[in-house]
Amino acid sequence: MHLNDSETVHDLVGIGFGPANLSVAIALEESGHPLRAVFLDRKPAFAWHPGLMFAGAEMQVSFTKDLITMRNPRSRFSFLNYLAEQGPDRLAKFINLRTFYPTRVEFNDYYAWAAARFDDQVRWGTDVTEVSAVPGEDGVELLRVSLRDLAGGETGSVLTRNLILAPGGTPHVPEGVELGARVFHASETLERLERTFDDPSAPYHFNIVGSGQTSADVFTHLRRSYPQARITTNVRGFAMRPEDDTHFVNELFLPDFPDWFHGQDDDFRRRIIDGYALAAHTGVSYDLIPRIYREYYEDMVSGGKALSLRRFTELVAARSEPDRAVATYLHLDSGETSRTEADAVVLATGYRYPMPVPALAGLGAYLRMETPERYAIRRDYSVACVEEFAPRVFLQGFAEATHGFSEVLLSLMPVRAAEIVEALAKNASVQTR
Numbered sequence: 323m324h325l326n327d328s329e330t331v332h333d334l335v336g337i338g339f340g341p342a343n344l345s346v347a348i349a350l351e352e353s354g355h356p357l358r359a360v361f362l363d364r365k366p367a368f369a370w371h372p373g374l375m376f377a378g379a380e381m382q383v384s385f386t387k388d389l390i391t392m393r394n395p396r397s398r399f400s401f402l403n404y405l406a407e408q409g410p411d412r413l414a415k416f417i418n419l420r421t422f423y424p425t426r427v428e429f430n431d432y433y434a435w436a437a438a439r440f441d442d443q444v445r446w447g448t449d450v451t452e453v454s455a456v457p458g459e460d461g462v463e464l465l466r467v468s469l470r471d472l473a474g475g476e477t478g479s480v481l482t483r484n485l486i487l488a489p490g491g492t493p494h495v496p497e498g499v500e501l502g503a504r505v506f507h508a509s510e511t512l513e514r515l516e517r518t519f520d521d522p523s524a525p526y527h528f529n530i531v532g533s534g535q536t537s538a539d540v541f542t543h544l545r546r547s548y549p550q551a552r553i554t555t556n557v558r559g560f561a562m563r564p565e566d567d568t569h570f571v572n573e574l575f576l577p578d579f580p581d582w583f584h585g586q587d588d589d590f591r592r593r594i595i596d597g598y599a600l601a602a603h604t605g606v607s608y609d610l611i612p613r614i615y616r617e618y619y620e621d622m623v624s625g626g627k628a629l630s631l632r633r634f635t636e637l638v639a640a641r642s643e644p645d646r647a648v649a650t651y652l653h654l655d656s657g658e659t660s661r662t663e664a665d666a667v668v669l670a671t672g673y674r675y676p677m678p679v680p681a682l683a684g685l686g687a688y689l690r691m692e693t694p695e696r697y698a699i700r701r702d703y704s705v706a707c708v709e710e711f712a713p714r715v716f717l718q719g720f721a722e723a724t725h726g727f728s729e730v731l732l733s734l735m736p737v738r739a740a741e742i743v744e745a746l747a748k749n750a751s752v753q754t755r
Contacts, residue, residue, distance in 0.1 A: 334746060335467050335482035336361040337681060339444050340370060341433055341732060342488035342718040345389050345739035347440045348399050352390075353740070355747045360480065361440070362448045364472060368437040370430045373510045374536065376543040381429055382535060382565065382607055383732050384422040388429075389436055392577065393736040399439075404432045447472045453485065454684040461710025462688060484746055487681065488718035491673025491730070496531075498650075499669065502642025505649075508536045508670040511543070519548070519666065526551040529649060529662060531637045532670030533557035535565070538606045538614060540668055545617055545629075552628050554664070556635040556651060562614070565605025566598065574601055574726060575733040583726040584701050591723065602727040603672070640667050675720045675730070682715065689715065692724075699724050702745035703738060714749050716742050 334350075336343040339361040350359055386392070388401040397403070401424070405413040416424070424432075437444070449470045456464035468479045493507040501507070506514045519526055528544050528551055530537050537555065544553055573579070583591060621629045632651070638659065639650040647667045652659050677696050678686060690706040692698040698706040699721045704714045718738065721729045728734040 330358075330481065331464060332360050332480060332482040333357040334359040334484045334486060335465070335480055336486045336488065337363075337450050337467075338487065338489040339363040339365075339368065339437065339440075339446075340488060340490055341389065342490075342735055342739075343486065344433065344437050344440070345735040346486060346488075346718075346742060347443060348390055348397070348436070349393075349736065349739040349743040352394060352397065353743050353747070355743065357743075357746060359443060361444045362450055362467070362469065363444065363446055364449050366447045366473075368434045370433050371426070371509065372430075373512045373514075374508065374539065375427050375430060375512060376539055377425075377427065377546075379426045379539050379543070380423045380607070381426060382423070382567075385424050385429070386422070387733050388432065388736075390736045392734065393740055399436050401429075401432050404435050407435075445469075450681055451477075452684055453681055455688060455711070456481065458712075461712060463712050465685075465713050482713070484714045484716070484749060486716040486718065486742065487679060487720075489681075491675055491719065493669075494671045494674045495669060496637050496671060498639040499637065500641040502647075504642040504647035504665065505640045505667045506669065508532070508540050508668050511540055511668060514666070515547070522548055523550055524548070526665040527663075528553050529647070529664040529667045530555045530670055531667065532672070533559060533562045533606075534604050534670065534672065535606050535610075536672070537670035538562060538610050540670055541614060541617075542610070550628075552630075554630045554632060554662070556632045556637065558634065558636050558654065560633050561631075562606045562611055563600060563604065564608045564611055566600040567605075567608075571598060571601050574598060575728050575731070577734060577737045580725040580728060580734070580738075581701065584724055588723075591726075595722065595727070598727070602731060637667075637669075673730075675722075677720060679717075679720070685715065696723060703742055704745060712749075714745065716745075718742075 334357060336346060336359065343361055347361065350357055385401045390397040390399045402413065405416050449472055450467055451470050452468040454466045455462040456466050465482050465485055466479050467482060470477050493509050495501060495507060499505060503518055526548055530540055530553065541553060541555060544551060618629050618631065634654040636652045636654055637649060638652045641648055646663050646665065649662045649664065649667050650659055651662060682689060688708050688711040690698040699717060700706055703718065703721060704716045719730055
């Protein structure tokens, strides 16, 4: 696709080409619907959380929750087929590991392997600068997506009958925090460590903020990579808590759950999300917690005093200085504040999916809001629109409040993708082209 492809009308333009829209590309290919699609991504090539690709870090979901197996276990895009194509022994040796949980590094390679099958449909290194409505005789019939090539600065646009956004979450930065070389979100960990902390034997002092899986993974990586470092973990509660992946709770991720959940009233849905947050957001892998605790215990036994856990502690300010990071913490139990100097502050503070989406600002007059902070999202993951607006705008990752926990996780991606593709095929704008 040329950057300026304003004469061709696509059935679908996808913004972002991570696992979610990759699942859509697979669903499109396997559906048999003759839909013309193109995907746009800011990254120069496929990469899934590159800053968190720590050696040995494992997936929190089974490999069967890959890009396709939950919907079509016979697909050539499955993780098992990926293994089979890597060489004569790869599949057999993975089976011999006797695990459902591959490393993130391996799963990222699987994703990249699948994404490479769609290179002719993806424009890498491309920023979406605006999405605007194109009026027709009976209202808005098309969307114009304005683009900028991040390498050369060239601009252009494409036309589409439908749009799907899957840009991934926005790293959450607590209020009062100024990002810099020594204060950074955990999503940048590997890049920042390589750039600024290149001596593995140095007695660095790292401050980690957060108590979830990312915090645990960052701690483990720092402990392995910098054995002489001091590591302080700051948590708002009393302790890390394990994710709840027990059998009955995991039925939150059955394929028919979003349908039931979407049919409930808003207050009831909120009660479920609040009550089962450990199933999706704040929990740490059960097997990792005792390993981390042993690190603390052995540090105490040895008298090393390298590790500390500060409970009921909230980060209220942080900034980078040339040779240090300076952070201010509020101690929730006493109400007092303290100032800490460290070599780095790592924000394992999660991601957010803010709405309205900035990329859709030009469509604000056409998209319905359920609340000032949330679009009205239909069961098929499209945003409810005014009557004279023919295109469908689909969102992936933004509908947890209406569709449940699986929205921001990997579990039901292939099922959601197939539902979106079927909704696309039934849209009048596609059927009448």
